[in-house]
Amino acid sequence: MNENTSVGTDEWTIRVQDVFSRCGDMLMRRIAQRLLKPRNQWPLEELVERSVATLTNAAIVDRRIAELSPAAQKALALIGLSQQPVWNVGQLIALLALLDHVEGLQPVLDLLESGLAQPELPAAIPTLNEFETWLGPEGIASARLFVHPAVTARAMAVDFGFPTFTTRTIDVKAIRQSDGLEWLLRTAVAWQHVANEPLRLTQQQTLFKRDQQRFQTDIVLGAPFADQLVELPDVGLLSLQLALAAGLIESEGGILRGKPAPDLWEQNLLGVLLELGRKLLTVNFWNPLTGWQSEGEDVFSSIAFASLLILRDQKPGEWIQASSIAEHLYERHPSWSAILKKKKESATVWLERFFLGIGYPLRLIEFVEEPSGTWFRLGDVGRHGWRGDKAPVLVAEFRQTLIMQPNGEIILFRQGLTPELIGKLSRFAIWRNLGSACTMELTAESVYHGLETGLSSADIQRLLEQHGTHALPATVLDSLQRWASKRERIAVWPAATLLEFSSESDLETAFQRGLITIKLSERIGIAAGGEEIDYRHFRLVGNRDYESAPRKCLTFDRDGLTFTVDAAQSDLILEAELGRLSEPVPGSPPGARRYVFTPVSLKKAGEFGISLSLLEQWALDRSGEVLSAAARLLFHGSGGAPFNYRMRLVVEVPSDIIADGLVQWPAAADLIDERLGPRDLVIEESNLEAFRELLKTIGVEMNSGVRVSE
């Protein structure tokens, strides 16, 4: 699914810079040769900088555009008119074919080689040596390129050379107009679904089957339009795509999430309609005949944009039939006829559904019914957006537009709805029905969600009062306050910045200076100002990042049980762990933090659910050493095996070499029961005399009860 591409001019410059920086030496020099025409042999870095800067030099860009092939010039003009800097290569080639340019990939390569367009490079291509390298794995069906807006701004004055279509001038007294809210409302519902439950995408960046079905069968998203002229398939999935394209939903790391407070809702209705009209051209995986298509060739944006361009090309006041446009496009599009299974009449149905189901509700298209059929032209928003005509005035008629019921239901009249109101309501109330009057519902969960997006309970109450036709029912006020106060009971800080002071009085001083917002314990508080702390007030004695791996901050004594904490390296998690695993060593020198594992402390750790393997990992993480045998013994005991004691006769020999010799000498080995240590051998009492006699044969005396000397 395509992500939102609304970024500022500076960001496009950064994107261009990134692509140029990733181009190999030969390729970059080839691009610069056409774009810059350098007279000197500049270093690559300078060549990149100069090439990027050239794209905002109108005079040079005009000359470079003039040097392009006619097809490449038209491609640039198409991208400029679409007001969408990012285009799918396959769709662009199809659009050129609709303008009778059947050169295939050549105009696209011409644009790329000229440096006026750049490929969207995946991370898998760190260095680009040839454009074919990029097109190869991506394929023209999914590869996308972009053009800096400063370039497209210079390229739009192009005659696309459309033929003359059969048009009519029709005297229409009152043109039927949509209120422009339909797709705004549906994208708001789609946003609400995703904001409440983020969607994980497949590896192919499309929806899982269950999510696809959820959006296909959603009652609210699939409700008939207030001014329904045709029935569209899979409206829910198209709404989701539009919401994503318009920036209500963001895609990050393969997960779709609703933005807390999308910018789209801050615009007026005209701005929203223009934006949705632009973003419509990025829709893929959907068509007006069969709806959602997760695979197969996609033609939506090329057909939709070409049909709008043909409408734009007609004289003011002229109306045209969908069949005329369909016939023209059907004959020229590289794959449309195959997708429609050679049914030419389906092309007209496709276009009529697009015009009446999407274009008309967005006020991009107007229509009139005549005995000869339905005739179309650009609507007031479409004429303003694509032809520069005067901006239509779209203002909500009433401010008081909702009725708040005591049971939490909200009835909304569309005449007073604005993008801002729809946006704010969507943040704290659930859409239940869309129609000429819409309904929403306030629930504990929805209000909680609204508060999480940054609204306060006072904001919610004020909004409902300002736009309500009646005073808020007491039950609703009571519920709002109750739900809001419940939220105050628990605050979760995902990434707090804490300051740990050396004394309680230091914390109090910082609190009085306003450097601490909340005191958490006697010595610890949450820093004011979030991540950035004011170093004029502080001297750092330690710095820990809790999303990094734990630091080594313990040193064990030789006993393997007692350890010293390095206070500068330790963290709060360690403090909590120490209490669970060990006991402070009494009588430690001042300032030294010493702890010891005891049978009691390690038994308590086991009761907390800490296993031997966790303890081993903890010791390794915190000290860099493996857990000592003593600690293991205290924690684990003998693993259930009993200890035995008995009296044994031990022969101590003067050195380990002699002990080795005795163990190796078969005659002696037969009499030795066990070797206990380097110099200690166990002899069965019954073998003692035989062992003594054997030693005599090598001239060794064995005494009783006297330790042998070295």
Added chain:
Amino acid sequence: MDLVSDRSPGTRLAVKLHRRVCLVLTDDAVTAEELLARKKLSQEVAGRLSDRVLLLRPGRLEAVLDELKRMGHTPQVVGRAGKAAE
């Protein structure tokens, strides 16, 4: 202990900085006890800084939020929508 500091306003205070700490702050100790009594939540708690403050294990935020919601709480997630706690 006298909590009124005698430090001059320009004195730099010695501090240890703890960044990106995940914690739960409850409005009273009873609520914190209630959370600790929940087995699935107590597993995610690395320690208790005070009677109202629980320190969470790194990377376990979503699991804690899910469990809190399952318990019927509506926790305020500070900083997610760019809004600080009151």
